[in-house]
Amino acid sequence: xxxxxxxxxxxxxxxxxxxxxxxxxxxxxxxxxxxxxxxxxxxxxxxxxxxxxxxxxxxxxxxxxxxxxxxxxxxxxxxxxxxxxxxxxxxxxxxxxxxxxxxxxxxxxxxxxxxxxxxxxxxxxxxxxxxxxxxxxxxxxxxxxxxxxxxxxxxxxxxxxxxxxxxxxxxxxxxxxxxxxxxxxxxxxxx
Amino acid sequence: xxxxxxxxxxxxxxxxxxxxxxxxxxxxxxxxxxxxxxxxxxxxxxxxxxxxxxxxxxxxxxxxxxxxxxxxxxxxxxxxxxxxxxxxxxxxxxxxxxxxxxxxxxxxxxxxxxxxxxxxxxxxxxxxxxxxxxxxxxxxxxxxxxxxxxxxxxxxxxxxxxxxxxxxxxxxxxxxxxxxxxxxxxxxxxxxxxxxxxxxxxxxxxxxxxxxxxxxxxxxxxxxxxxxxxxxxxxxxxxxxxxxxxxxxxxxxxxxxxxxxxxxxxxxxxxxxxxxxxxxxxxxxxxxxxxxxxxxxxxxxxxxxxxxxxxxxxxxxxxxxxxxxxxxxxxxxxxxxxxxxxxxxxxxxxxxxxxxxxxxxxxxxxxxxxxxxxxxxxxxxxxxxxxxxxxxxxxxxxxxxxxxxxxxxxxxxxx
Numbered sequence: 332x333x334x335x336x337x338x339x340x341x342x343x344x345x346x347x348x349x350x351x352x353x354x355x356x357x358x359x360x361x362x363x364x365x366x367x368x369x370x371x372x373x374x375x376x377x378x379x380x381x382x383x384x385x386x387x388x389x390x391x392x393x394x395x396x397x398x399x400x401x402x403x404x405x406x407x408x409x410x411x412x413x414x415x416x417x418x419x420x421x422x423x424x425x426x427x428x429x430x431x432x433x434x435x436x437x438x439x440x441x442x443x444x445x446x447x448x449x450x451x452x453x454x455x456x457x458x459x460x461x462x463x464x465x466x467x468x469x470x471x472x473x474x475x476x477x478x479x480x481x482x483x484x485x486x487x488x489x490x491x492x493x494x495x496x497x498x499x500x501x502x503x504x505x506x507x508x509x510x511x512x513x514x515x516x517x518x519x520x521x522x
Numbered sequence: 523x524x525x526x527x528x529x530x531x532x533x534x535x536x537x538x539x540x541x542x543x544x545x546x547x548x549x550x551x552x553x554x555x556x557x558x559x560x561x562x563x564x565x566x567x568x569x570x571x572x573x574x575x576x577x578x579x580x581x582x583x584x585x586x587x588x589x590x591x592x593x594x595x596x597x598x599x600x601x602x603x604x605x606x607x608x609x610x611x612x613x614x615x616x617x618x619x620x621x622x623x624x625x626x627x628x629x630x631x632x633x634x635x636x637x638x639x640x641x642x643x644x645x646x647x648x649x650x651x652x653x654x655x656x657x658x659x660x661x662x663x664x665x666x667x668x669x670x671x672x673x674x675x676x677x678x679x680x681x682x683x684x685x686x687x688x689x690x691x692x693x694x695x696x697x698x699x700x701x702x703x704x705x706x707x708x709x710x711x712x713x714x715x716x717x718x719x720x721x722x723x724x725x726x727x728x729x730x731x732x733x734x735x736x737x738x739x740x741x742x743x744x745x746x747x748x749x750x751x752x753x754x755x756x757x758x759x760x761x762x763x764x765x766x767x768x769x770x771x772x773x774x775x776x777x778x779x780x781x782x783x784x785x786x787x788x789x790x791x792x793x794x795x796x797x798x799x800x801x802x803x804x805x806x807x808x809x810x811x812x813x814x815x816x817x818x819x820x821x822x823x824x825x826x827x828x829x830x831x832x833x834x835x836x837x838x839x840x841x842x843x844x845x846x847x848x849x850x851x852x853x854x855x856x857x858x859x860x861x862x863x864x865x866x867x868x869x870x871x872x873x874x875x876x877x878x879x880x881x882x883x884x885x886x887x888x889x890x891x892x893x894x895x896x897x898x899x900x901x902x903x904x905x906x907x908x909x910x911x912x913x914x915x916x917x918x919x920x921x922x923x924x925x926x927x928x929x930x931x932x933x934x935x936x937x
Contacts, residue, residue: 504526
């Protein structure tokens with residue numbers, strides 16, 4: 332039953348994508364509704380700033396709309412394509428910043444009432460983990476976020492990063508090892 | 523497989539529940555020590571909140587901004603830009619002088635045909651036939667027209683292709699009139715004028731008599747006349763200015779405004795003799811003569827000076843007939859007070875045929891056959907004459923009178 336529902340949703344998404352390719356703005360708007368949260372979440376974990384993540388998320392969908400005419404259905408989830416755009420945007424974003432802001436300086440959203448992340452901030456463990464993720468190397472960071480936050484499969488990550496699946500697994504392994512080290516140090520420091 | 527890959531593989535299996543640490547320890551004891559801390563890290567990663575999301579108002583705001591951006595002509599523009607670039611590419615391919623070798627022309631033809639029909643699909647092309655300038659599918663329509671033009675090898679076929687394009691413009695004018703999109707009228711009318719002129723330019727070929735060109739001309743003109751007569755006054759004015767419409771029904775003395783022709787025309791008035799005593803000016807439009815283009819001269823008057831005598835055609839608005847040979851790029855309103863009576867340039871040297879398009883040379887003779895197409899140089903000369911009123915011959919009174927193309931007259935063999 333659950334599989335049927337998933338298949339039906341997939342079919343619906345394919346229709347929306349096809350209509351978007353044909354220039355149907357309303358269908359693309361529905362794709363926005365479906366994926367905005369995942370894109371925002373991905374960006375938030377990558378940049379660690381709610382405002383920046385929001386701006387980038389909007390830009391992702393605008394870029395996607397401008398490019399959707401060239402999108403071809405390949406059987407890969409549409410979200411992967413969106414995340415590719417997000418990834419490219421982030422590359423440009425970091426390039427523009429020229430790394431002037433160190434990872435440590437990235438602002439962790441405060442717990443003001445308007446911040447949707449405020450509730451998550453109450454979790455000490457998750458705050459430490461998010462800090463730790465942002466201290467990873469860029470390629471490790473993106474693999475971790477895609478794997479554990481976005482729930483992407485290795486082939487999808489490999490496609491976005493233009494790497495082999497084996498290379499993605501190796502990066503992930505190194506990321507996990509690095510996280511273990513970072514978290515150990517941070518927890519000790521905080522305590 | 524590298525060790526790192528194997529570790530990650532075990533982690534995935536443990537996370538999926540298909541394997542336990544103990545089983546890994548049994549199967550591969552060397553991995554156990556490494557796996558244990560990584561499993562802990564992975565647990566924390568998977569425990570990260572997935573509920574991070576934008577607030578609903580923020581999502582709605584971004585969505586509204588996005589939809590506003592999407593309403594901009596970006597998608598259509600993207601398609602149009604892509605299509606137009608291919609159109610330009612096709613045009614370049616179709617220019618023998620650009621290619622430097624006529625043998626390459628068939629490649630251009632093939633490309634144009636392929637682009638218009640194979641890539642876009644026949645259905646899309648047909649759907650595009652109803653589009654108007656500015657519509658997303660309009661470039662497809664023009665590409666299809668260019669493809670047909672590319673496939674026209676003889677002058678007669680080219681004339682038919684251009685006439686087909688002129689017919690398309692007439693249909694667009696009809697839709698424009700119906701939808702009150704008058705902002706498109708001048709552009710479409712100008713393109714009609716160009717296509718119509720080109721059709722007659724190529725219609726001078728002998729093989730043209732083998733086609734139903736004449737009947738098609740009559741149909742186009744009839745359609746255009748109906749559009750004009752039914753159109754609101756604003757639209758009539760646009761058409762009149764752009765196409766140098768004759769003001770039918772008005773006498774030479776009374777006509778003082780372009781684009782306000784009365785609906786009924788009087789053939790007798792139409793054939794009135796101009797003040798300079800030269801040949802009478804007649805309209806070249808078919809007037810219920812079986813759809814055939816008259817073999818005599820035509821007259822189309824534009825912007826006459828009030829109070830002056832003018833060889834005005836009293837025919838119904840004969841849009842475009844005077845533009846039998848419109849100079850390229852000269853598709854705007856006819857020159858104002860400068861007027862001339864057109865006579866046929868047959869037998870005269872090119873230098874004598876200085877009046878092309880909406881302006882005729884009153885000094886030239888008026889044969890009943892199709893006037894050969896003017897060259898670009900001739901057009902340029904015409905424009906010079908317009909700019910310099912002193913060069914306009916004495917027979918010119920006011921308005922712009924042109925000779926109608928006579929393609930079915932007794933002298934058709936001259937073609």
